[in-house]
Amino acid sequence: MEFRKISTDSDFEQFSEVSSFAFGIKADFNQKIIELLRKAEEKGKLTGYGAFEGEKLISALLIFNFDMHFRNSLLPMGGIAFVCSRPEYRGKGYIRNLLIKSIEIMDKNGQVVSTLYPFSINFYRKYGWELFEVAKSVRISAASIMDFDMEGYTFEIAKTADRDSVNFYNELVNYKYNLTLRDEWTWNNWILKSFNVGDLRETEITRQLLKVFKNEELVALAPFSYLRDGEGKNRIRVSHIATSDYDHLRAVLGFLKGLSHQFSEFDLFLPMDLNINMFLKERSIKQDIRELAMLRIVNLEKLSNLKIKSADFSFVIKIIDKNASWNDDVFEVSSKENTLAVVKTDKIPQLEMDIKTAAAVFSGFVSLKEAVDLKLVKKLSDVKIEEDMLPAETTFMVDFF
Numbered sequence: 001m002e003f004r005k006i007s008t009d010s011d012f013e014q015f016s017e018v019s020s021f022a023f024g025i026k027a028d029f030n031q032k033i034i035e036l037l038r039k040a041e042e043k044g045k046l047t048g049y050g051a052f053e054g055e056k057l058i059s060a061l062l063i064f065n066f067d068m069h070f071r072n073s074l075l076p077m078g079g080i081a082f083v084c085s086r087p088e089y090r091g092k093g094y095i096r097n098l099l100i101k102s103i104e105i106m107d108k109n110g111q112v113v114s115t116l117y118p119f120s121i122n123f124y125r126k127y128g129w130e131l132f133e134v135a136k137s138v139r140i141s142a143a144s145i146m147d148f149d150m151e152g153y154t155f156e157i158a159k160t161a162d163r164d165s166v167n168f169y170n171e172l173v174n175y176k177y178n179l180t181l182r183d184e185w186t187w188n189n190w191i192l193k194s195f196n197v198g199d200l201r202e203t204e205i206t207r208q209l210l211k212v213f214k215n216e217e218l219v220a221l222a223p224f225s226y227l228r229d230g231e232g233k234n235r236i237r238v239s240h241i242a243t244s245d246y247d248h249l250r251a252v253l254g255f256l257k258g259l260s261h262q263f264s265e266f267d268l269f270l271p272m273d274l275n276i277n278m279f280l281k282e283r284s285i286k287q288d289i290r291e292l293a294m295l296r297i298v299n300l301e302k303l304s305n306l307k308i309k310s311a312d313f314s315f316v317i318k319i320i321d322k323n324a325s326w327n328d329d330v331f332e333v334s335s336k337e338n339t340l341a342v343v344k345t346d347k348i349p350q351l352e353m354d355i356k357t358a359a360a361v362f363s364g365f366v367s368l369k370e371a372v373d374l375k376l377v378k379k380l381s382d383v384k385i386e387e388d389m390l391p392a393e394t395t396f397m398v399d400f401f
């Protein structure tokens, strides 16, 4: 078994073959996906890696290069996708070895954390990823949307994101949640392109961008897809309402209500801290809570200098990470004036947790106190953990790579 980049035409052809079978995508459509992935690779957006036997590609995965908002900082993040193995070689450890190798590669890349959208949570837990995002998918009827004051608001539907939209979004990345920086290429070849594996199962008609202006200033963006569902019903699925102001969010809902002659229902993808019911006259049609992305800490020490909303604290913790030796150590973790420090130490540990629990705690998916109460963190000595030390935060990632 040899690990190397997927780089030649033959490598990509084999990658296309293996991924087409693994994800059940028709070969001709998969070819288009691979073409897009190769363009993304040329742009430095991702790199493919394979486990090879001679020239034969056995297993593969992609590492996307993102800068993601994490707590109150931007961190280099490696997004893992297209994890697949040749059917006749499954269960032989190729993916296990490739995933472990990918952690090493991401560390060399300087990527501090990694995320992925799992087919199975338990599968990736073994290698140190942990669930870090749950979000809501809410179906609402046009008739249930309240009547809002739309004075001063204007709307534009765009097929592509222009410079203003790109700048607006990249400013918003620093607001909260786990948004990632996107350039024009990413918006126009990725976010507003229909190629996601999940969406291939429905008939997507178009994917566009709603731009919301208040007194001519861009104040919200909402990428959405127009699709026909299994029952032949026209639907709009809003994959993100990007704004930091609830008045502008109301304006987006008001705009959707205005489409009621063509669309009677809308699907909205929302963070857990957004209570949409306060904007509705009646109950929503349904609200699904979805378990989505998982996160791994690639290099714990590199969380030093992270900006974080936390009370000051300091403790010594033993981290167990059997797949990344540099994390498998004892660290002094402290927070002072909302800045984190993580340093290796010879001191005696007061707490112990494994690297997947560290992913949940440091991302804010669970607070440190909750992790202690759930017995995910072992107390080795008497140390007082308060709710405002590494507190919980709403995690929310919307890249769907």
Ligand SMILES: CC(C)(COP(=O)(O)OP(=O)(O)OC[C@H]1O[C@@H](n2cnc3c(N)ncnc32)[C@H](O)[C@@H]1OP(=O)(O)O)[C@@H](O)C(=O)NCCC(=O)NCCS
Residues within 6 Å of the ligand: 022, 023, 059, 082, 083, 084, 085, 086, 089, 090, 091, 092, 093, 094, 095, 096, 097, 117, 118, 119, 120, 123, 126
């Ligand atoms: C998921 C997939 C990539 C695994 O590839 P693989 O080469 O068979 O994986 P490995 O042999 O390295 O096994 C990885 C782990 O899964 C376990 N495993 C593998 N096949 C299994 C099976 N059929 N049932 C239960 N466990 C299994 C292995 O024991 C191993 O665990 P371990 O590290 O504790 O020993 C492969 O089945 C695939 O291509 N599936 C379709 C595409 C897909 O769903 N990809 C994931 C996208 S997020």
